[in-house]
Amino acid sequence: MNPSLLVGQLRAYWRPILVVHLFFTLLGVILLAPLFGLLLQGVLSLSGTAAVADQDIAYMLLSPLGLASGIALTAIFLAIAGLELGALQVIAQGAQQSVDVSPAAATRYSLRHALPLLRLTLGLTVRVLLYLLPYLAAVGAVAWFLLTDHDINYYLSQRPAEFYTALAIGGALTLVLVWLLGRRLLGWSLVLPLVLFGESAAGEAFRESEHITAGAKSTCLRALLTWLALAALLTLVPALFLSVTTGWVVGAGISHLPTLMLLLGAVALVWSLLNVLVAALNLAGFTLVVAALYARLAPARSKTAVADELQRTASQPDRGLSAGGVAAIMVGIAVLAILTGVLLLRKVQLEDEVLVVAHRGAAGAAPENTMASVRKALEDGADWVEIDVQETRDGEVVVVHDSDFMKLAGNPLKVWEGDLAEIQQIDIGSWFDPRFSGERAPTLQDVLETVRGRSKLVIELKYYGHDEQLEQRVVDIVEAAGMADQVVVMSLKLDGIQKLQALRPDWTAGLLAAKAVGDLTRLDVDFLAVNQSMARPAFIKRAHRAGKQVFVWTVNDGLSLSRWVSMGVDGVITDEPALARDILAQRAELSSAERLMLSAALFFGKPEVAKQYRDTSP
Numbered sequence: 001m002n003p004s005l006l007v008g009q010l011r012a013y014w015r016p017i018l019v020v021h022l023f024f025t026l027l028g029v030i031l032l033a034p035l036f037g038l039l040l041q042g043v044l045s046l047s048g049t050a051a052v053a054d055q056d057i058a059y060m061l062l063s064p065l066g067l068a069s070g071i072a073l074t075a076i077f078l079a080i081a082g083l084e085l086g087a088l089q090v091i092a093q094g095a096q097q098s099v100d101v102s103p104a105a106a107t108r109y110s111l112r113h114a115l116p117l118l119r120l121t122l123g124l125t126v127r128v129l130l131y132l133l134p135y136l137a138a139v140g141a142v143a144w145f146l147l148t149d150h151d152i153n154y155y156l157s158q159r160p161a162e163f164y165t166a167l168a169i170g171g172a173l174t175l176v177l178v179w180l181l182g183r184r185l186l187g188w189s190l191v192l193p194l195v196l197f198g199e200s201a202a203g204e205a206f207r208e209s210e211h212i213t214a215g216a217k218s219t220c221l222r223a224l225l226t227w228l229a230l231a232a233l234l235t236l237v238p239a240l241f242l243s244v245t246t247g248w249v250v251g252a253g254i255s256h257l258p259t260l261m262l263l264l265g266a267v268a269l270v271w272s273l274l275n276v277l278v279a280a281l282n283l284a285g286f287t288l289v290v291a292a293l294y295a296r297l298a299p300a301r302s303k304t305a306v307a308d309e310l311q312r313t314a315s316q317p318d319r320g321l322s323a324g325g326v327a328a329i330m331v332g333i334a335v336l337a338i339l340t341g342v343l344l345l346r347k348v349q350l351e352d353e354v355l356v357v358a359h360r361g362a363a364g365a366a367p368e369n370t371m372a373s374v375r376k377a378l379e380d381g382a383d384w385v386e387i388d389v390q391e392t393r394d395g396e397v398v399v400v401h402d403s404d405f406m407k408l409a410g411n412p413l414k415v416w417e418g419d420l421a422e423i424q425q426i427d428i429g430s431w432f433d434p435r436f437s438g439e440r441a442p443t444l445q446d447v448l449e450t451v452r453g454r455s456k457l458v459i460e461l462k463y464y465g466h467d468e469q470l471e472q473r474v475v476d477i478v479e480a481a482g483m484a485d486q487v488v489v490m491s492l493k494l495d496g497i498q499k500l501q502a503l504r505p506d507w508t509a510g511l512l513a514a515k516a517v518g519d520l521t522r523l524d525v526d527f528l529a530v531n532q533s534m535a536r537p538a539f540i541k542r543a544h545r546a547g548k549q550v551f552v553w554t555v556n557d558g559l560s561l562s563r564w565v566s567m568g569v570d571g572v573i574t575d576e577p578a579l580a581r582d583i584l585a586q587r588a589e590l591s592s593a594e595r596l597m598l599s600a601a602l603f604f605g606k607p608e609v610a611k612q613y614r615d616t617s618p
Contacts, residue, residue: 006230017091085287091287093193113196123203127184131181153401186224188206189224193291237278356382356571368408369400372436378454382455393419396420397444425440445477456486460491461491461493471503474489488527510529512529520543521545527549555573561580
């Protein structure tokens with residue numbers, strides 16, 4: 001398809017296209033949001049907890065009810081997507097026949113053909129899965145055989161030969177998938193108009209489409225590549241707008257708070273509307289290309305039937321949305337965006353009451369989980385020092401994060417397979433800098449004595465499926481040191497925290513989470529340490545209402561540190577405690593407007609991190 005012709009059709013029909021997209025987007029929200037909530041609550045109620053996080057999510061999703069729920073939600077989403085593409089295809093076929101079909105008429109036509117469209121969507125999904133599942137199984141097998149001998153952090157940080165071998169095999173498998181599936185998708189290019197206008201059943205449509213396109217694969221490929229190129233360019237528009245406008249607003253040095261709020265709110269509104277428009281145009285571009293291919297390749301009788309059907313559809317009384325209705329929708333979206341912006345701004349705190357938690361000690365300045373990093377964290381003024389603990393084969397509690405020492409020393413020894421004496425012969429400091437060559441994995445008791453009276457200690461319980469009495473041993477060591485009031489305990493594994501709470505109900509205990517399903521704030525823990533992507537303003541406020549503190553990890557740049565302070569978190573977990581202290585000192589000298597500008601700069605832009613970190617996982 002000629003690119004200029006495609007652009008011309010998008011310009012001519014963008015209004016009905018946008019209305020159709022808004023209608024089906026709202027339909028999806030109305031149907032999927034409450035259904036998702038109901039299904040989620042059902043699954044969680046059977047799990048016996050208010051929320052699940054990280055690896056527990058995988059177990060929940062792989063349960064029979066979890067799989068059934070996921071399939072149901074996916075089916076509804078695909079059904080709505082199929083109906084929207086059907087309505088857009090009607091408008092696109094009208095463009096080919098010079099027949100103006102209103103959004104309401106196109107939507108009614110698609111809904112009348114809902115059953116065949118749903119069968120088509122299901123058929124396409126099944127056919128694609130028949131290609132994807134073997135591919136995913138093969139990639140999984142490659143990862144299993146090549147990337148499971150050692151801790152995953154070793155492969156991600158050191159990237160040994162096995163890593164690149166797995167990457168190369170995965171890339172080759174991907175190319176094979178793209179080739180095989182791509183050829184089939186080209187052959188199925190015309191299934192949508194065949195079902196809508198050719199009165200073909202879904203199964204017949206796939207066979208008929210392959211027959212029609214058999215000698216025109218190159219034509220189909222050129223047309224679809226044209227659409228993909230245009231879609232990529234359109235997708236850049238909101239990103240470029242955001243980059244240019246926010247760069248100007250943030251860099252303008254505006255100190256008048258209401259003016260700054262107004263400008264940033266306007267930028268956010270226009271950016272949101274651009275994203276909606278681009279999504280609609282990209283979907284419509286696909287249907288316009290398909291309509292053009294159908295007009296060129298389909299038999300003459302089929303094209304005549306399309307023209308007759310479109311004339312009947314367009315001539316029906318239009319009881320759909322008028323121009324005023326569309327304007328009302330747009331005004332509603334604008335009002336909603338403004339209200340959302342106001343609510344978000346109301347959540348910005350101007351008081352800096354935040355704890356600095358040194359991640360594995362000051363891991364940005366010294367090798368992680370070593371006495372050097374612990375001492376450096378204390379020098380840098382950390383309020384809390386965080387370490388990871390595991391059990392050795394001889395029952396000692398040693399401070400180490402990974403399941404083995406490959407990342408730190410190239411040593412494959414598993415922590416649970418080594419005695420303390422054997423483990424403490426391993427140099428875990430030279431990888432960071434030769435001057436740390438004397439660093440060895442410390443014991444929990446070593447760290448407790450070092451931080452005594454100078455900082456609280458955050459003990460993260462690490463589980464790799466080989467723990468025996470980790471919770472009890474930690475309790476014994478802490479109490480023997482007389483420091484129960486100077487430690488808090490956390491873990492990614494809720495079951496481990498619950499075991500600790502059963503032993504010592506009065507200890508402060510928290511849950512680590514990178515992903516979660518359900519309401520974490522309803523869990524019986526004292527604090528939540530979450531990934532930055534999870535720490536939404538509503539989540540922070542809900543946690544505080546439930547009497548829980550919120551910590552975010554791992555925050556290593558100045559803008560991000562400043563933002564989380566403004567958002568009202570109780571603590572930041574960072575490899576750079578000295579930087580965090582410096583940011584807090586700088587913020588103490590800023591006005592409210594200047595603090596808001598810092599938060600806006602991060603929200604609309606990408607923070608610059610001064611250096612690369614081997615591992616920022618919890």
